[in-house]
Amino acid sequence: xxxxxxxxxxxLFSGCKSLSNHVEPDLMFVQENDISGDAxxxxxxxxxxxxxxRLNNHDQEFALLNELAEHQYAPAQLAISKKLxxxxxxxxxxxxxxxxxxxxxxxxxxxxxxxxxxxxxHGGEGVEADLTKAMELYAKAIDxxxxxxxxxxxxxxxxxxxxxxxxxxxxxxxxxxAYYGEAKALCGLGRVYQNASKLKNIVKAAEYxxxxxxxxxxACAFELGYLYHKxxxxxxxxxxxxxxxxxAGSADxxxxxxxxxxxxxxxxxxxxxxxxxxxxxxxxxxxxxxxxLGRLYEQGKGVKQDIAQAIKYYERGVELGDAQSMHNLGSxxxxxxxxxxxxxxxxxxxxQATLRGNRFSAFNLGNAYLYGEGKExxxxxxxxxxxxSANQGYAAAFCQVADLELANDxxxxxxxxxxxxxxxxxxxAEKLTNYMRIRNERDLPIVTxxxxxxxxxxxxxxxxxxxxxxxxxxxxxxxxxxxKENYLRAGELGEGMAYANLGYIYEEGxxxxxxxxxxxxxxxxxxxxxxxLGQNNLASFYSKGIVFEQDIPKAIELYExxxxxxxxxxxxxxxDIFWEKKSHALSQRACELYxxxxxxxxxxxxxxxSQCLTQLDRDPQAAYRLLEGGLQKGCDACVVKQAEIVLxxxxxxxxxxxxxxxxxxxxxxxxxxxxxxxxxxxxAGGRIEQEYETALYWYHQAVKNGQxxxxxxxxxxxxxxxxxxRDEQSAVQAISQLAEARNYNVASFVGEHYYYGVNxxxxxxxxxxxxxxxxxxxxxxxxxxxxxxxxxxLRVKVDTARALDYFKRSAELGLADAMYNLGALNxxxxxxxxxxxxxxxxxxxxxxxxxLLLGKYYASHSANSTSQIEAAKWLQLAADVRLPEGMxxxxxxxxxxxxxxxxxEAAKWLxxxxxSGHEAAMMELEESASVFSxxx
Numbered sequence: 001x002x003x004x005x006x007x008x009x010x011x012l013f014s015g016c017k018s019l020s021n022h023v024e025p026d027l028m029f030v031q032e033n034d035i036s037g038d039a040x041x042x043x044x045x046x047x048x049x050x051x052x053x054r055l056n057n058h059d060q061e062f063a064l065l066n067e068l069a070e071h072q073y074a075p076a077q078l079a080i081s082k083k084l085x086x087x088x089x090x091x092x093x094x095x096x097x098x099x100x101x102x103x104x105x106x107x108x109x110x111x112x113x114x115x116x117x118x119x120x121x122h123g124g125e126g127v128e129a130d131l132t133k134a135m136e137l138y139a140k141a142i143d144x145x146x147x148x149x150x151x152x153x154x155x156x157x158x159x160x161x162x163x164x165x166x167x168x169x170x171x172x173x174x175x176x177x178a179y180y181g182e183a184k185a186l187c188g189l190g191r192v193y194q195n196a197s198k199l200k201n202i203v204k205a206a207e208y209x210x211x212x213x214x215x216x217x218x219a220c221a222f223e224l225g226y227l228y229h230k231x232x233x234x235x236x237x238x239x240x241x242x243x244x245x246x247x248a249g250s251a252d253x254x255x256x257x258x259x260x261x262x263x264x265x266x267x268x269x270x271x272x273x274x275x276x277x278x279x280x281x282x283x284x285x286x287x288x289x290x291x292x293l294g295r296l297y298e299q300g301k302g303v304k305q306d307i308a309q310a311i312k313y314y315e316r317g318v319e320l321g322d323a324q325s326m327h328n329l330g331s332x333x334x335x336x337x338x339x340x341x342x343x344x345x346x347x348x349x350x351x352q353a354t355l356r357g358n359r360f361s362a363f364n365l366g367n368a369y370l371y372g373e374g375k376e377x378x379x380x381x382x383x384x385x386x387x388x389s390a391n392q393g394y395a396a397a398f399c400q401v402a403d404l405e406l407a408n409d410x411x412x413x414x415x416x417x418x419x420x421x422x423x424x425x426x427x428x429a430e431k432l433t434n435y436m437r438i439r440n441e442r443d444l445p446i447v448t449x450x451x452x453x454x455x456x457x458x459x460x461x462x463x464x465x466x467x468x469x470x471x472x473x474x475x476x477x478x479x480x481x482x483x484k485e486n487y488l489r490a491g492e493l494g495e496g497m498a499y500a501n502l503g504y505i506y507e508e509g510x511x512x513x514x515x516x517x518x519x520x521x522x523x524x525x526x527x528x529x530x531x532x533l534g535q536n537n538l539a540s541f542y543s544k545g546i547v548f549e550q551d552i553p554k555a556i557e558l559y560e561x562x563x564x565x566x567x568x569x570x571x572x573x574x575x576d577i578f579w580e581k582k583s584h585a586l587s588q589r590a591c592e593l594y595x596x597x598x599x600x601x602x603x604x605x606x607x608x609x610s611q612c613l614t615q616l617d618r619d620p621q622a623a624y625r626l627l628e629g630g631l632q633k634g635c636d637a638c639v640v641k642q643a644e645i646v647l648x649x650x651x652x653x654x655x656x657x658x659x660x661x662x663x664x665x666x667x668x669x670x671x672x673x674x675x676x677x678x679x680x681x682x683x684a685g686g687r688i689e690q691e692y693e694t695a696l697y698w699y700h701q702a703v704k705n706g707q708x709x710x711x712x713x714x715x716x717x718x719x720x721x722x723x724x725x726r727d728e729q730s731a732v733q734a735i736s737q738l739a740e741a742r743n744y745n746v747a748s749f750v751g752e753h754y755y756y757g758v759n760x761x762x763x764x765x766x767x768x769x770x771x772x773x774x775x776x777x778x779x780x781x782x783x784x785x786x787x788x789x790x791x792x793x794l795r796v797k798v799d800t801a802r803a804l805d806y807f808k809r810s811a812e813l814g815l816a817d818a819m820y821n822l823g824a825l826n827x828x829x830x831x832x833x834x835x836x837x838x839x840x841x842x843x844x845x846x847x848x849x850x851x852l853l854l855g856k857y858y859a860s861h862s863a864n865s866t867s868q869i870e871a872a873k874w875l876q877l878a879a880d881v882r883l884p885e886g887m888x889x890x891x892x893x894x895x896x897x898x899x900x901x902x903x904x905e906a907a908k909w910l911x912x913x914x915x916s917g918h919e920a921a922m923m924e925l926e927e928s929a930s931v932f933s934x935x936x
Contacts, residue, residue, distance in 0.1 A: 046075055062092035074109030085125055098127060113141040114149060147180035154188050167196035183217035190223055194231060202232050221245035222253045235266025251286030258292060271302025290317030291324035307338035326353035327361045343374040354388060362389035363397050379404055395423035421449055426460030429453055433464045437473055446474045462490035463498040480511040496531030503537060513845045520547040532565030545882050568602040591616055606630035607641045620650035636673040639666040647687050656688060672707035692723030711738035716759040731760055748774035748782035755785060764795040783810035784818040791825060811838060816845040824853055851878035852886045859893050879909055887913035888921045902928055
């Protein structure tokens with residue numbers, strides 16, 4: 001019997017090793033020969049061993065297997081390996097399951113090769129996962145002509161080498177396998193076209209998935225569901241294909257259906273249905289579902305909150321190797337949420353989850369190393385884990401790496417910000433844009449990147465686009481309409497700062513006509529979304545009484561919110577209010593805020609903070625050193641403050657001469673503020689001897705150093721002969737230089753100096769001469785001033801026709817002041833329609849006097865309700881901008897509409913007008929029968 005068996009096995013084995021025919025070199029696989037009759041006999045003996053096993057005749061079973069195996073019959077060797085894995089037969093054979101499987105592999109038995117490859121691929125049963133060995137075995141099977149091995153190897157590249165090269169290799173392997181009818185390979189090709197950057201083709205991906213499914217690989221229904229769920233968003237199709245996958249037994253499809261109900265994708269959020277799907281998925285063996293079930297029980301969504309049950313689900317998920325369960329349980333221990341806080345256990349779970357690809361756990365480990373919380377502080381290890389998180393798809397991790405690299409390696413930091421931004425991290429895009437703007441770099445397609453992110457609904461991208469169109473940059477011109485469009489879209493998506501930025505455009509009035517009402521409404525929206533910038537800007541409106549009634553307590557409340565939100569402007573604004581109160585406690589509070597702003601690198605606060613050190617801390621030396629540091633950062637005002645400390649006698653080791661010397665040195669180095677301070681000291685005298693000639697010299701130095709406003713003082717000195725001979729021509733020349741520096745019309749600017757008596761004596765006749773010169777150049781201000789001169793007969797005969805002509809020319813050039821004057825004069829001349837037309841144009845440019853005149857016109861024009869409504873509207877606007885006459889007229893209108901009795905609202909406006917010094921309002925209050933108390 002033994003001899004017969006031996007002969008038979010030798011024949012069969014030799015036959016098994018010659019199953020391949022010659023093939024052309026461009027074909028990966030070979031055709032098998034027909035199986036010989038002797039091989040069928042050998043297989044029958046193997047079947048006999050299986051029958052012996054069924055009859056529990058293990059002696060006979062293993063006698064047959066051992067005899068076949070001794071003669072290198074690979075199917076028997078593989079059978080022994082599988083028996084040992086199942087815990088059966090160790091007493092009948094020598095060696096381990098791995099050793100028996102390897103024997104079958106050595107005999108080039110393809111099922112054994114595939115079996116051992118999968119074993120190494122996934123690990124278990126005492127064998128550690130080893131992808132290299134698995135890949136070598138699959139390659140061996142491919143060489144022996146098995147197309148399924150190419151499929152499995154292709155999937156390894158799909159799952160573990162998600163690079164262009166990895167996807168290209170997977171494509172080659174899977175395409176060859178698909179050629180030989182591997183339906184699973186078709187599904188893998190779909191994944192290549194879905195996920196590869198260079199090869200990406202979503203339409204082709206869907207086609208491959210569907211063909212794979214049609215050809216019998218039902219598991220590919222899950223891939224179609226995922227495609228429509230996460231990539232080519234179509235929740236209806238996602239539900240459809242997940243349903244088919246679930247029907248085919250896919251536990252992960254059930255889990256993802258649960259996620260869709262959990263997130264409200266394609267249907268209303270339904271945590272109850274989500275829990276049902278997760279529960280069913282867990283029963284079908286989905287490890288992922290345990291993490292999701294645990295989260296529902298942890299948060300009490302769709303079920304009664306039950307921390308103990310949540311932990312049970314998480315622990316079961318951990319046992320099954322679910323990374324999300326590990327992460328969620330780790331988070332509970334990390335935060336002490338429902339369990340006793342245990343940082344070390346949390347980190348251990350995060351490490352396990354990271355090994356299984358959980359990006360959030362990797363991010364948390366990065367934080368642990370960065371902040372030294374549970375791990376020894378190490379920026380290098382932090383970067384290592386942040387990069388793991390980033391490479392697993394967590395875009396925000398790229399920002400963390402970039403932040404750490406920023407100080408030492410800007411090009412590397414820039415590349416990380418760019419990668420994070422491309423993956424959808426708005427904060428990465430914001431930082432990249434800002435840092436490139438500061439460095440004036442344009443080597444990356446920032447606008448294209450931001451538009452791409454905006455199209456994905458990322459609010460920060462819209463805001464950054466708004467900033468680019470607001471201020472220009474990255475190759476884009478300033479464009480108000482585009483800035484407004486992007487700011488509004490960002491605001492609608494919850495980015496409150498965008499509303500604040502848009503509000504500032506309307507407040508500033510440069511890109512569009514100033515509209516404080518719109519500005520205020522934008523600031524209110526910004527505040528509603530929690531923007532610190534909006535809180536600061538709205539506080540400033542309340543503080544100054546712009547649009548709203550002045551309300552310092554409300555301003556302080558908003559400044560406090562903004563300061564707590566990290567807005568340095570609010571810190572300084574709030575500190576300024578406290579400092580002005582002159583109380584010791586509030587001054588201390590102010591100094592705390594100045595110090596905090598300084599700590600946040602807001603260098604503009606240095607001079608104010610130095611006051612705290614000098615006046616409150618009584619430490620002028622510290623203040624002097626602080627200011628010295630400010631000088632190194634380009635703070636021109638710091639040297640002036642240093643000089644003031646010295647001149648006040650605060651430093652024993654420095655004299656007044658030292659103060660003059662440091663100012664002179666700073667001036668010689670181009671510091672205009674130092675030049676002006678020297679000029680003021682020599683002009684005023686007192687601390688040093690008064691010297692007009694020296695003062696004039698330093699005013700000239702200030703001009704050379706860039707402080708062109710000092711030309712006003714130069715003009716004054718020449719006009720009045722201070723430190724030089726009286727010289728009108730030199731004074732006019734200085735004023736002309738100032739006009740040129742400011743890009744004003746020179747003749748008009750000189751004319752205004754004569755008209756208003758600025759730094760020279762008032763002279764309307766000379767002013768008119770200069771205005772006439774400017775009028776020939778169509779200067780709007782000069783034309784308007786000429787209109788006033790001829791309207792009012794200022795050193796000329798009144799000429800109404802000429803006044804109207806000048807006003808109209810100026811108004812047509814867009815000057816709101818001229819629009820108002822033209823409208824008012826036409827009303828005077830009973831040209832009502834023309835007058836109202838121009839007053840409305842002025843009002844549209846927020847010219848407040850036009851509010852008042854329109855209100856008075858409608859109030860006196862007619863008693864009908866339409867006119868009275870119009871009167872109330874315009875007078876309300878005039879009152880809102882704190883015009884005393886507007887407040888008074890509104891009060892009188894409200895009184896008139898209330899049977900000549902003061903209403904509380906009317907009394908309020910009368911009080912406000914009186915507080916502003918309006919005499920008629922004061923008299924009205926005194927005569928009124930009502931009693932109001934107000935403070936002067």
